[in-house]
Amino acid sequence: MKSVRRLAWLLLGLCLATTLSAREMLVLEADTPAQHPERYTYLSFDPGRTKTIDDILAQDEDQWQLNHRDFIHLGFSTDNIWARISLKVGDPDEPVWIINLADPLKDEIDLYIVSDGKVQETFHARANQSFDMRVSPHRHFLFPVNLSQYQEADIYIRMNFRQHIILPLEIMPRSEFLKMDQQSSFVIALCTGALLVMSVYNLFIFLSTRNLSYLFYVGTVLNAGMYFICMNGYGFQYLWPNAPDWNNAAPLVFGSGVAIFGNLFTFHFLGLRRHTLSHYWMVALLVGSSTGMIAAFLGEYVLSNTINSITGLICWITFASLGLKSCWEGNRYAIYFSIAWLLPFISWTLLNLGFIGIVPLSLNLLYVSYGAFIVQTILNSLALVERIKVIEAEKQQVLADNRAKMNFLAKMSHELRTPMNGILGMAELLTGEVKDPRARNYAEVIKSSASTLLTIINDILDYSKIEAGKMALENIPFDLREVIDHCLNIQSIQSRNKNIVLYADIAPDIPASVYGDPTRIGQILLNLTSNAAKFTEQGHVGIRVVYEDAEQNLIQISVEDSGVGIEPSEQLGLFDAFHQTSASVNRTHGGTGLGLNITRQLAELMGGHISVSSTPGKGSTFNVTLNLTSAAPAPTKIDVIPRPVVLLIEENKQLGSVIHQQNKIWPFDIAWVNSVDEALMYLQSNAQFRPDLICFNRESALSYQTTMETIQSLVPLKTEFLALEDTTHAGVVSRRKTALDFISVRKPLCIQDYPRLFIKAMNNDLSTTKILSPEVPATEPAGNRLNVLVVEDNAVNQMVIKGLLNKLHHKATITENGQEAVKVFTAQQDEFDIILMDCEMPVMDGFTATRHIRQWEEDNHCEPIPIVALTAHILPEQQQSCFDAGMDELLTKPVEIERLKSTLNRNTDRFQRLRSIRV
Template sequence: MKSRLTSFSAAAAAALLIALFSSLGWLLYQTVTQWRQANAQIKRTEASIQSAEQIYALTLSAESAMRRYVITGDQAALAPFSSAINALDRELNLASRFEQAAPGHHEELEEIAALAARRKAHFQETILLRRSSGFDSARVRTLTGAGSRITDELKAATQALSDRNRKDLADWEFKARSAALHRNSLLTTAFLVLFLLVAAALVAVLHTARRRRLAEVGLANANARLQGVLDSATQLSIIATDLEGRITLFNSGAEKMLGYTAAEMLGRTPDIIHSVTEMELRGAELSETLKRPVQGFDIFVQAARQGGYESREWIYVRKNGSGFPVELVVTGVKDHEGKLTGFLGLATDISARKKSQQQMRKLSAAIKHSPTSIVITDKEGLIEYANPKFFELTGYTEAEIAGQTPRLISSGKMPKEIYKDLWDTLLSGREWQGELLNKKKNGELFWEHASISPVKDPHGNITHFVAVKMDITDRKLAQRELEKARDTALELARLKSEFLANMSHEIRTPMNAIIGLTGLLLDTPLNAQQRDYVKTVNGAGEALLDIINDILDFSKIESGKLHIEKLDFDLRETVESTADLLAPRAQSKGLELACLVEPEVPPHLRGDQGRLRQILLNLLGNAIKFTAAGEVVLKVSSLAGDGHRLKFSISDTGIGIPAETQKNLFQVFTQADSSTTRKYGGTGLGLSISKKLAELMGGEIGLESEPGKGSTFWFVLPFEPASAPAPAERQGTEISGVKTLIVDDNSANREIVSRYLANWHMRFETAASAEEALRRLRRDAGGPDPFRLALLDMQMPVMDGLMLARAMRDDGALAGVRKVMMTSLGRDMAPEELAEAAIAVCLSKPVRTSALFNALNSALGGPADEPAVPKAAAARPRNPYFRVLVTEDNIVNQKVAVRQLEKLGYDSDVAANGLEALEAMKRWPYDLVLMDCQMPEMDGYQATAEIRKAEQDQRHTPVVAMTADALQGDREKCIAAGMDGYIPKPVRLEQLAETLAQWDTPLSASVLKELGELAGPENPDFLKEIFAAYLKDLPGRLEAIRAAFAAGDAPALQQAAHALKGSSGNVGALRLHKICRLIEDSAKGGSASGAGALMVALEAEAPNTRTVMEAAASGAAPKAG
């Protein structure tokens, strides 16, 4: 019976448990369902509120677009109207769906839909009235206010609906919170029921061992299930306490969150995980509210003790002392009788949420107080947000930009392409940056730098655009001022260049006459006084030309238009030839001018030879100018460790420079003092130009000077190795070991010559006077090692070089010593004087290295690279076959050019401008044209273009510019115009001769080159064979021409001249080709008598052509003759 009773009790208990848990499950399900339904209704209510507000906003947008159309009549304004109306319809449909899903506001929605329909109809009627009757009728309708009243009614209706929805929203939020609280209570109850069941099981097992074992198993299972539930909540801290606040439960979520273990926390109070300060503040707050002291554990459970719960944000403190925010819900735990037995705290870490909220606050504050305008639009471009800076800058209000696009501030002055590029960039998903000219509300224009970026949703679709814009109006104004200043500076520079060009041209034109005619006059018979006057005028003209060149160079440097070239050149030749140019000036003052290029200096380099020469001329010229007596020495040496970084030094024994004026000496227009300026003259530009040139070439310049003792100006320049391999240096094997005596009273000259002889491995001694030289010569004359060679200076005190040479001649013991004379007299000694004194060779100072080497070889009877003693050039014979056309509008310059050409042996004609030149060339085939560039009616550039156009591919007449335009780029301009050469005025005779010689040659260099290329490397004797065949045929063809001329047979003369003309042209014998062509043209008239002068020219040129052709065939270069 008892067993059945026990079984019945067990079954009844099981049924009761099942019913209890089923009831709890059902209640929990119902509670969760209610909570979900409440949350869903909250979302729909919020959407309904937003929809009502959007309906009103879209109505305002449509009204704004309608008003723009009424005012402007622009059809483009209807696009935003239609967009707003369509959006309004969508919102009404959406609101209707919300009502269907959650009915209750049907009447309000019907009222809103009716008002919206009335407003839409009013819009359409107004737009139709504007289209049909114009602005005034539409305006009158607008002014009635009927539409505004409908809008106001719509606003009131939407506001009423929103208010009711907000009230409903509050109700649903309350329901959701109640359902959540109910859910938590059910969970708590479930925990308590489970706890009671476990307790009952424990009591039951006390009665019997079996029931005890069963109860233990049931309790273990229940505990496992409870712990499983608690441990699964790893993101939730669950802490249970008894009524006194001692912790009885500390789940794994709490361990993970706080760093404590359950073993550490059980039995302790929760104040260990709270801030003392925060607890005190909360206690004071509750004490003030409840009007009684509240402290300790009670501050957490005050609401729970009253049967409620408390949800509040607290700061939890981890075991390591760090704090973090949590949202803590505290509720009471009751037994089966409803008696409070403890408390349960559920905490969630809200650090991420707090951080996000803080970042949003910071971002909001940054945007609000940003010094830049920030505008956010939707993807259609409608402004959704603008920060305060935007309103401050533009003058618009928030209400005025509602429903507007950024086009509201467009100035209308930016190219459409800018906006097209902007939208193309943004719609492609990229950021656009640029400058925009916009307009404020008051009409004022302002510049902004805009950075506009698209905002995308997680799927990559563009939802908004954000524009960050900086006001750059002040910067643009400043930039405009800078541009104006730059344009002004460029215009001033242009005017300055134009002035310098005109000044140079106008001065060079008369200077051409002064220097040209005085140069010609010096070659005529003059008495001493006349020659002195003419030399003075010529020197003054050269000085004036130097001043003009200094000014032009300074202008080029100042404007940055002077360019440094890099070309291969022979350094030794450059330095020594520059010294040669100034040697006459030094000799005229009785100065010793010496030049030493140290043997270790590379002879072939790459750099700007012209600018190097210019610096040397400036510094050497100054040294000679400021030195009254003594010497000027130019030395070139390599700096240690760098063979291509050279130091040039020019030392003199002049007046010297005080230390206080040295630091300013390289400044523009600066000289040592005013007295030297008056005494010596000059512009004060030379040193400044030299400094600038040295710096442009990557070098430096300086000086060392002492008043009364002289100065040393130096400069250092870097060069590059020559691109082409340098020719082999002469080793002096023929003169190596020859014992030589150097006789010169100047120590610098003795040192320089000694350096050269040592480099050639010669043995030498030096003597400072003729008397010392004779003693040394006689000392060794009878011994085994006598002197074989003596280098004698011409200008020595007491006994000069010529007297010493004669004394050596008359001394039988010294007669075998070979003598080389070095003179500073500015002229070579006559052959009679050399022979009379038994002098082998005479050299002019400063002595060139190559000339000295050749002179030594020649004196000893060895080979020389070139003739040791240059012979005076014979007067140039008249060239009847080479005729020059001078094209020049200035009569004086015409005369100068014609006289210079006559002196060089050329016939010429004159044309006053380009038109006359073209007419003259139709009458006569000139061999060369000297062309002025600036002339009336037709200038030289146009005339050259017309000449090239007329010639096409038939012939090419050389045209050489002869112009006073001497600025940077003038030469290039002439070459670009089709000219073949360039001579700046004033025209020097030697420069003109050199230019003419390029085209007046017996053999054409270009033809020789073509023949060489035709032969190729496999046939080196081809040129020799061609010339041999021509020279073999030449006598017969000449004889045929002579015979036809002697017989007066014009046809035969024409035929014979034509034959020789063709063969001469084929081998490049230009002069013979030209003479034969003229004979042929003369004979075409039917008479041979007119070719008499041409026959004389033919007889004179034929031997010359033979000589040059034979030299060319043997490998020597053809010479101008």
């Protein structure tokens, strides 16, 4: 029995000896590079996380498992993991060996050096400790140990991780480690520097171009760079050494940032449309990536890592797929983009397959994933560069198309405005010649219709100029009241068949003259008043001018009407091009839909803005705020002693209130009542009231004839009665001999007509069939009569210009082309005071003719004669060509008599100087 027992103990001893001798041992030699002990590593799991080093040393050998792979990866686990590495020191002369745990993002690490069954040295490292508490001040977990004193030793490592359990171990001599660390630091610094340079470069491009693709590209690169820095431990070492919690979350946060900014970069770079399947898919990925970032901030590292891994893979393949789709659609720059996102997709796919054990996992895969980010950054930068080239080529093509379009518009402008000059000019001449009221009305209708057509042409051309950025603005002193008066005069003609009261209410503190662009402000007013009158069948259309902020020179010009109003839902796109409030508007009122858009853009070009307030069924108010600096103080009140007294009977409360307020400016004392009955009551209750003039609406007074006769008996005999009646002949005056003797003036009238009308009526200076608007003087002093050389090839325009000059009592000499004009001028130079030069003519155009004339004047030492361009061109570059050729001024067709007169008057000094030189 004893022999059997001895045999059993002998067999057990042999087994133990075999087991101990079979333990894998790593032999350390000083002349060998870094040792990777993964295949010599035994692993043991502690699910309860309660075992100490003594428990581990005492546990049976069968609880250890040898790792057979080149890389230790255990996925996610909440267990304590124990690793054991048996070492045999082959070179005792190398004193210090470095145990390098190359993953800087571990939670808890305890390292024990065991020899002869006893713990000889102990090291501890915790993720929740600041950087300065590490065993060695290095980005990795380093454990320097003196192994030369042991022939054999076991290294025990206890690990507790909240992220992927990866154990990249290296054991090497200290001298070898320093050499390798310098090399790796250089490579990492080089890669990080490249990312930083790319970020700064593209950030400057964004600041100069304001293209969001560059901004989101910079965000993607910076997040990738920070992720790269975090994963290599430099963030904790240099950037946040006292924030260990942030150090744990940072890689996950920046990883999510790569996906988020990559998403935004893809959307803008590829120009994806909103509200499409691609758009919604990208939004879903954006939400997923943001969720991963939020989870990291909350400390849910396992959840964040899982979300990032899934959304990252989906993002990369989505971005690459969308890039390939863009390539298929013809965007060649998208090929770089697609390859750029395929690289991280491939590397991350291999890395995640390694994490779950499908493919072998090694450090090389990690390095490949880092390299993929670098290459991706370069490729995306190349994609942006290529995109710049494509955009620049497209821009040049657009510019070429715009030039062709603008040239076409310039040609069309010339071709359209030239016959319009004939129509408007002949209508102007006909209006002055015809005595019959009906024929005069026909001429006015022709003129008004032609003006409307010209407005439409101008709207189209102005819209094109604004869109092309070629709208030039003036900044000259002008009288805002004159601009408003001119606008209302035009509108009164166009609204003569409607029962509309036109008025202007200008605050007394508004300057007499302001700096700005009178032409464009007049255009704004015409657009708004025309629009208001179009949608107002009866009631009023008014212009109100007040200071919005006097200190800032902000003047608010409001155009208000009592028309149909605008529904709130239809106000949203009111100022968009070609927008009309409903489909029925175009059928009922017509129009191009450009007027309000042009008005908005003109206001914005002048540094102002426009808004609208409207109540359906009650009317609308359009408010334009402009910065108009004062050029002259506000007009003062005119003091006339004694001040004439006017009794105004006006049923329209809006108009009556505005006229009554003009007491502050006009040289009258105005009493205002709403009806004939109120007028009678007012006179009966104010016996001392003695009006010099009673102004009333004839249509309203017809049914109150007895009352009007009673009123006549209550006022002095000298009191004049002025009746305003609605007819189709605006401004025509006649005296009615009835029981009530009164002067009849036909409406509509502008508010500015009233003071002149009141004065003329009280002075009995209103003659029959006279128009109230200013007339050209019937005679001109002989000394002011000019000899004008007109260069015009169009026969109709020749008639118009000659007729207008004759009306102004000037002599016109007509030539049909530039060559003939040069010949006539050089032969009879002393006979002409000014040249009106058309630009587009056969044989020789106006530009060439002007150059010939200027050269002849220089050669003969003559004083330059004023040359005014008669041009249908309205584009700035065409107009500049006139000045470059040597012309002095521009008159755009159609030529209006007032503008022609102003142009001639501006050159009076030059005419006199020329005549004195010739004498």
